[in-house]
Amino acid sequence: MRKHLLYFSSLVTLASCSAAGETASSTRPNRTPVAYNTVVECTLYDGMTKTSAQLTTIGSGMEVQVMDTVDAYFVKAKVTKDGKPLTGYMYRTCFPQR
Structure with a gap:
């Protein structure tokens, strides 16, 4: 038994x-980046705090590669400015609701 x-x-x-x-x-x-267009002018930050440095400003309607949804407020994103790729964090409110 x-x-x-x-x-x-x-x-x-x-x-x-x-x-x-x-x-x-x-x-x-x-984990494949997904292209989104911004609905308002937004800022790409180097971190996820109020004191994070601003990397660049993205105008309304610009294409952004969203790499990951980090938390309830931020997404990890990649944009190209002057031929140079920049990776940072953006507020989720920059993109249309899905």
Whole structure:
């Protein structure tokens, strides 16, 4: 009886590990940048605080590559200014609601 219980618990453990691995890979977010156009003039910052330095200002209707949604207020974004790519953070309110 003890061997059967040990065998059964081993199978359950293995099944739960493989199921967890499948779940983690299927819910993994896509990290490919997505192009959005701004709806208002916004600023690209080097950080996510009120004291962060401003890297550049993006005009209304400009295309921005959104790389990641960082939190409830900011997205990580990449823009090109004078042929030079700049990566920083922008407020989510710069983009249309989806």
